[in-house]
Amino acid sequence: MGTALLAASQSLGALNKTKKRPNIFFCISDDQSWLHAGAYGDKVVKTPNFDRIAKEGVLFTHSFCSSPSCTPSRAAVLTGQEIWRLGQGSTLRGTLFKNQYKVYTSLLEEAGYLVGFTGKGWAPGNTKAGGWGNQNPVGKQFNSKAAPSSLKGIAATDYAENFKEFLNTRKEEQPFCFWFGPKEPHRDYDIGSGLKSGKKLADVRVPESLPDATETRSDILDYYMEIEWYDKHLGRMLKLLEDKDELDNTLIVVTSDNGMPFPRAKANLYDMGVHMPLAVCWGKSVKGGRVVDDFISHTDFAPTFLAAAGLEVPAEMTGRSFLDILLSKKQGRVDSQRDFACSAIERHSICRPDGMGYPMRAIRDRRWLYIRNYEHDRWPAGDPGKFGDCDDGPTKAYIIEHQNDPKVMPLFEKAFGKRSTEELYDVKNDPGQINNLADEPAFAETKKMLQQKLFQYQQKTSDPRAQGKSPWDNFKDEK
Numbered sequence: 001m002g003t004a005l006l007a008a009s010q011s012l013g014a015l016n017k018t019k020k021r022p023n024i025f026f027c028i029s030d031d032q033s034w035l036h037a038g039a040y041g042d043k044v045v046k047t048p049n050f051d052r053i054a055k056e057g058v059l060f061t062h063s064f065c066s067s068p069s070c071t072p073s074r075a076a077v078l079t080g081q082e083i084w085r086l087g088q089g090s091t092l093r094g095t096l097f098k099n100q101y102k103v104y105t106s107l108l109e110e111a112g113y114l115v116g117f118t119g120k121g122w123a124p125g126n127t128k129a130g131g132w133g134n135q136n137p138v139g140k141q142f143n144s145k146a147a148p149s150s151l152k153g154i155a156a157t158d159y160a161e162n163f164k165e166f167l168n169t170r171k172e173e174q175p176f177c178f179w180f181g182p183k184e185p186h187r188d189y190d191i192g193s194g195l196k197s198g199k200k201l202a203d204v205r206v207p208e209s210l211p212d213a214t215e216t217r218s219d220i221l222d223y224y225m226e227i228e229w230y231d232k233h234l235g236r237m238l239k240l241l242e243d244k245d246e247l248d249n250t251l252i253v254v255t256s257d258n259g260m261p262f263p264r265a266k267a268n269l270y271d272m273g274v275h276m277p278l279a280v281c282w283g284k285s286v287k288g289g290r291v292v293d294d295f296i297s298h299t300d301f302a303p304t305f306l307a308a309a310g311l312e313v314p315a316e317m318t319g320r321s322f323l324d325i326l327l328s329k330k331q332g333r334v335d336s337q338r339d340f341a342c343s344a345i346e347r348h349s350i351c352r353p354d355g356m357g358y359p360m361r362a363i364r365d366r367r368w369l370y371i372r373n374y375e376h377d378r379w380p381a382g383d384p385g386k387f388g389d390c391d392d393g394p395t396k397a398y399i400i401e402h403q404n405d406p407k408v409m410p411l412f413e414k415a416f417g418k419r420s421t422e423e424l425y426d427v428k429n430d431p432g433q434i435n436n437l438a439d440e441p442a443f444a445e446t447k448k449m450l451q452q453k454l455f456q457y458q459q460k461t462s463d464p465r466a467q468g469k470s471p472w473d474n475f476k477d478e479k
Contacts, residue, residue, distance in 0.1 A: 021175040022282065023250040024108070024305050025241070028077065028179070029230055030070070030120055030186040031266055031391075032256035034063065034275040035205070036227060044203045045224040049235035050254055050279055056288040057252070057281025058326060063296040064341035064364060068258040068266055068273035069348045071125040073298065077257075078103040078122060078137055080302030080317030083344050084463040088475050091347045091357070095130035096122065096137060102314050103137050104302035108177045111311055114170050115139035117179035118162035119155070138179040142166045152190040154229055155183040160236035167240065177305070180237065185226030187261045187391045194221020207272055208432025209264040209415070211408050215398040223260060248283030251308050253301065255279075261391035263381070263399055263415035267348040269362035269371050270425075270433045274343040280326060282308075290331040294338035295365075296322055318461045340365040342457055346472045351388025352378055355476060358389065361465060363454040369433055370450035371423040374465060381416045390415065422447065 034040065037047040039054040066076035072083040072090045079086060079101045086101060088094035096103075109115040121136035128134075135141075142165055147158030159182060170176055195201070201217040210216050234254065241247040255278045259265040265272035278296060281288065299319030306313050307321040325334045341364050347357025359374040373380070382388035390396055403412040414434065424440075424447050425433040437443045458466035 020173070020249065021113075021310060022285075022308050023175050023241075023246055024113075024177040024308065025237070025250050025252045026077075026177075026179050026301070026305075027234060027252075027254040028074070028181055029227070029254075029256040029277075030181070030183050031258060031261045032185055032227060032277060033259040033265060033272050034256075034277045036224065036260070037277050037279075039279060040277065042205070044199060044205075044221070045227050047227060047231045049231050049238060050277065052235075052238070053252055053254055053281045054279035057279060057286050058288075058290045058292050058331075060278040060280070060296050061291060061293050062341070062366075063255060063276045063278035063298075064274050064343055065256070065258050065276050065298045066343055067345050068268055068343070069345055070120075070123060070257055072345070073257040074122045074138075075101075075125070077298050077301050078105065080104065080299050080313070080319040082299060082318050082342070082461050082463070083346070084458075084465065085316075085318065085461065087471070089125065089130075090344075091472065091475055092349060093125065094475060095126040096132075098131035098137070102316070104305050105137060105139050105177060105179070107306060107311060107314075108309060109139070111309060112174065113309070114166075114174050114176040115178075116142050116166045116169075116176075117181060118142045118159045118166070119157060119181035120183050121179060121181055123181075138181070139177070149229065151193050151225060151229070153188040154190075154226060157183070159230070159233040160240065163237050164240055167244065175309070180234070182230035182233065184230045185223050185260070187393055189219070189222035189226065189393070191222060191394065192218065193225050194218060194223075197221075197225060199224065207262075207265075208434055209270070209272060209411065210262060210395060211399060211402070211411055213398055213402075215394045219262070219394040223262075248285075251280070251282045251285075251305070253278070253280050255298070261393065262395050263390050263411075266391065267345065267381075267389045269343050269345065269360050270369070271364075271427070271431070274362070274364075282326065286326045287329040290329075292325060292331055293333050294322070294325060294335050295341045296338070297341050340453065342454065344463075347475075348389045349382065351382030351386060353383070357472060359465065359470070359472065361454060361458065361463070363450055363457070364427070365450075367426065367428050368446060368450055369423075369425040369427050370438075370447065370454060372451075372454065373419050373421055373423070374470075376419055376421045378418075379416070380419055384416070387416050422451075424450070 075089040083090040089096035121138035142162040145158040145161035148156040204217040259273040303313040303321040402408040422438040424438040
């Protein structure tokens with residue numbers, strides 16, 4: 001153990017002896033890629049409350065979800081396990097069996113925490129089939145307070161008022177665990193709302209994987225409007241914690257479940273699909289103003305929360321607590337072992353014959369992204385016509401409509417065309433992950449190294465794909 005992490009471990013021991021158990025506040029937005037927050041340098045989207053948490057705590061630059069699909073991503077957060085270990089919990093419409101998988105929310109509740117949520121919890125999976133009845137795995141629902149928006153597509157839920165109601169049910173000195181799951185910026189959007197708000201098309205940074213067209217830029221502005229909406233509720237929730245003198249004793253984590261709902265982002269293992277925003281603060285317990293470059297997997301959240309609460313982390317959790325990093329007072333690269341992250345997807349929507357998915361695995365380090373496509377003969381975004389694994393919207397419609405345009409055709413093929421068995425990208429020189437180097441002889445050794453590293457991790461964490469098995473073919477999700 002390094003000097004910094006040893007000191008952090010000693011700090012945690014002292015912390016557990018002197019402080020009461022911390023509250024845990026977890027915010028997970030719905031479909032937001034990592035770049036789209038002010039703290040990451042975006043000058044258009046206004047996220048003062050995310051930025052505040054980053055300033056008062058730690059901003060992470062390499063946080064990755066376990067899967068670019070809502071249900072499995074959230075299941076990985078809850079269980080601290082890779083999605084390939086979660087059976088039917090690894091698909092969008094599957095279920096997470098209560099008697100089979102431990103979730104951090106239940107463990108905290110058993111330890112005396114008040115547990116609840118507002119907005120979107122573990123969804124849209126089937127809770128009843130998993131033995132949860134009408135309860136969501138993230139806790140008791142608090143969604144009765146409404147706050148209709150003038151913008152179409154935004155949930156008419158007053159998240160902050162629901163959090164206030166939750167806090168009012170607490171017993172004196174009882175620690176709480178709250179899941180804030182805004183349904184934004186999930187589609188649909190109020191088309192043109194970004195422009196109407198005064199935002200400018202020229203200020204948008206268009207990802208290299210999307211066409212630089214007016215339709216795309218306006219679509220991104222509308223997406224920004226929804227990010228700003230949930231950020232305002234986040235600010236109101238921080239104010240509630242301040243008013244109750246609980247802010248200093250609350251471990252606050254803000255991230256997203258998967259990438260933006262645009263072509264070649266959500267439901268894909270490229271950075272726009274799995275690279276997530278992450279800011280964490282915990283009052284005086286965590287030194288603020290730091291930027292950490294270590295890789296964090298969303299499977300790491302559950303063990304981190306349990307460790308912060310002084311509870312034992314179940315052996316089956318494949319994630320690792322990063323509490324030592326938070327308490328280390330260091331920035332940049334803190335833990336040399338945190339040098340990569342893996343992600344996966346099995347089936348997103350039902351958009352191929354017999355409900356088949358498009359299974360993929362990926363490993364991402366500081367320089368490279370390697371992807372293995374297990375069924376490369378299938379259509380990655382779903383069968384032509386609907387391309388159902390890609391959310392409908394103006395950008396998708398533009399690409400399909402202009403697919404024969406010489407400038408758009410390569411992007412159409414990247415988003416909707418069939419792919420090779422393997423993909424390799426030089427993230428440093430090709431951040432948009434456009435140029436596949438997998439078949440280039442000059443990169444054969446790099447590809448082999450990543451293949452082996454991914455395979456070793458799959459074996460270590462019992463991925464059926466590493467054994468040539470595909471149990472997911474027998475899971476028949478609902479449409």
